[in-house]
Amino acid sequence: MTVRGPVIEAQFIETMVLLTINHQSLIATKANRIVRAAQNRAVMEFGSRRAQGYDGAVYGARAAYIAGCNGTACTLADRAFGVPALGTMAHSWVQMFPSELEAFRAYARTYPDQCTLLVDTYNVLKSGVPNAIKVFREEVVPRGFRPKGIRIDSGDITYLSREARRMLDEAGFEDCRIVASNALDEYIIRDLLIQGAQVDLFGVGERLITSRSEPVFGGVYKLSAIEEEGRIIPKIKLSENVGKITNPGFKQVWRLYDRNSHKALADLITLFDEEIDENKPLEIFDPEYTWKRKTLTDFYARRLLVPIFEKGRCVYESPRLEAIRDYCRAQMGTLWDAILRFENPHKYYVDLSQNLWDVKADLLKEYSVY
Numbered sequence: 001m002t003v004r005g006p007v008i009e010a011q012f013i014e015t016m017v018l019l020t021i022n023h024q025s026l027i028a029t030k031a032n033r034i035v036r037a038a039q040n041r042a043v044m045e046f047g048s049r050r051a052q053g054y055d056g057a058v059y060g061a062r063a064a065y066i067a068g069c070n071g072t073a074c075t076l077a078d079r080a081f082g083v084p085a086l087g088t089m090a091h092s093w094v095q096m097f098p099s100e101l102e103a104f105r106a107y108a109r110t111y112p113d114q115c116t117l118l119v120d121t122y123n124v125l126k127s128g129v130p131n132a133i134k135v136f137r138e139e140v141v142p143r144g145f146r147p148k149g150i151r152i153d154s155g156d157i158t159y160l161s162r163e164a165r166r167m168l169d170e171a172g173f174e175d176c177r178i179v180a181s182n183a184l185d186e187y188i189i190r191d192l193l194i195q196g197a198q199v200d201l202f203g204v205g206e207r208l209i210t211s212r213s214e215p216v217f218g219g220v221y222k223l224s225a226i227e228e229e230g231r232i233i234p235k236i237k238l239s240e241n242v243g244k245i246t247n248p249g250f251k252q253v254w255r256l257y258d259r260n261s262h263k264a265l266a267d268l269i270t271l272f273d274e275e276i277d278e279n280k281p282l283e284i285f286d287p288e289y290t291w292k293r294k295t296l297t298d299f300y301a302r303r304l305l306v307p308i309f310e311k312g313r314c315v316y317e318s319p320r321l322e323a324i325r326d327y328c329r330a331q332m333g334t335l336w337d338a339i340l341r342f343e344n345p346h347k348y349y350v351d352l353s354q355n356l357w358d359v360k361a362d363l364l365k366e367y368s369v370y
Contacts, residue, residue: 014221026217027060027069027209030185032332032344034204035068037186039193042201043091044086045072046181048211060209066325068332073203082321088179088203094121101131108139115140116149116179123162124152125167151176157182159196161368180201185213186342191322198258216316222246232272236363242288247352255266255295256282257334265299265332270353276301278352284351 010155035043036346045064051057054076061077071084089107096102100122108115117135119128129150136147150168152160166323168176180192181203189202224246225234234248250272256265266284268276277281278300285293308316319327338346354362 006330013167018221022217022219024059024063024066025055025219026211026215027063028328029217030208030211031064031067031069032210032328033186034202036340037189037193037342038202041199041274042070043068044179044201044203045069045074045208046087046203046205048072048074050206051209057209061322065206065319066328068325068329069204070201088116088149089118091118091121091153094118100127101134104135105130108135112140112143112145112272115145115147116151116177117342118153119146119150119164120160122151124155125163129136129164129167133167133173136176136370145178148180151179151181151203153181157199158192158195161198162196164229181189182328183207192340211291219330220244224248225250230317231316234359234363236360236367238364238367245360245364246353247287247291247356247360248363249356251356254301255286255299255304256299257302259298262334263336264331264348265296266351267304268301268351269356271355271359274353283354285351285357286349286359290357 001031015240029281031043035197045061047060048057049061057074058077058080061072061083061257062081065072065077065081065083071086072078073085073087074083077083093107094100094103097106104117107117114334115136115293117132119132132147132150140147150164152164161180162179164178168174168178170355177200178198180197180199183201184204185207189204192199211217222237223235225232225248227233232250234250235246236244236248237244239245247269252270252272252274254276255272256268256269257263257280258265269283282296282299284296306316308314332340335348338348339348
């Protein structure tokens with residue numbers, strides 16, 4: 001079958017919307033979990049070489065920064081979007097020199113003001129840290145700078161970081177930070193900190209940029225309404241799976257907040273022309289289990305959807321990357337701790353208004369063949 005014109009255009013739009021939203025939402029979600037596990041310690045995105053392609057690396061770095069990472073090792077993301085480029089020396093640098101000590105000296109002379117040395121190429125405690133301390137004393141401090149840090153990329157991070165911290169402190173480098181990397185994720189970081197790892201920054205690569213624990217974000221794009229002669233005609237897709245039955249019509253999404261704590265209570269999807277009266281009790285209900293209901297009384301509502309295109313013209317100005325990042329941080333702050341649990345989190349509800357549910361129920365009845 002050959003398809004042309006509007007059909008191809010609609011399929012293209014569907015693909016591009018999902019490709020853009022799903023991938024970056026996936027990486028941002030994973031990155032935010034990792035940032036929260038780090039408990040206010042900086043997290044650097046280190047995953048470019050493990051990403052699924054060039055765009056995966058660049059746009060993944062952007063999403064990770066929005067979600068709270070401090071920067072990225074992907075310099076293309078810095079050039080394209082202004083994501084701060086961060087990083088340390090590589091093992092190949094150390095291996096190119098006759099000895100680890102010579103490699104450290106060359107690096108310190110090149111970057112005396114940003115000297116972070118990778119200490120695990122050969123042996124972290126027997127050569128790496130001692131050589132780093134020697135170079136800090138002989139190359140960095142005499143030039144008027146303080147060492148930035150050391151990085152440990154293998155082995156028992158908890159044990160090695162604690163021993164390295166002791167050695168650095170005894171040498172007078174209490175301000176020298178310890179960076180940890182090596183296949184980290186939110187669960188490993190959480191356990192490292194519980195075990196007393198002395199880590200100040202985390203470099204997180206493959207498990208972030210590929211969202212290894214959950215590599216698919218299940219967003220879908222379906223036709224929900226058509227416009228004929230100025231009239232909105234709702235459409236629905238049915239499924240044996242109740243969760244895959246679409247919500248019809250031209251809609252608006254609201255976020256409902258507790259007026260005292262300013263925490264988010266739930267999201268509510270309504271028809272586009274509905275209004276929410278904050279001065280009256282509002283009953284919300286689970287759209288799959290409609291007997292699960294709750295009445296909100298002391299709340300306020302905020303519209304989430306804004307127009308991007310109107311009559312074929314773009315009417316939206318995309319905010320700066322820093323503004324998007326600030327917005328993400330602020331909205332994460334409105335979620336209850338129970339919702340943010342890594343395992344068995346409390347469900348955050350997205351409900352339907354009664355009017356929208358009535359439209360959906362009518363279409364279910366109309367198109368059901370049973």
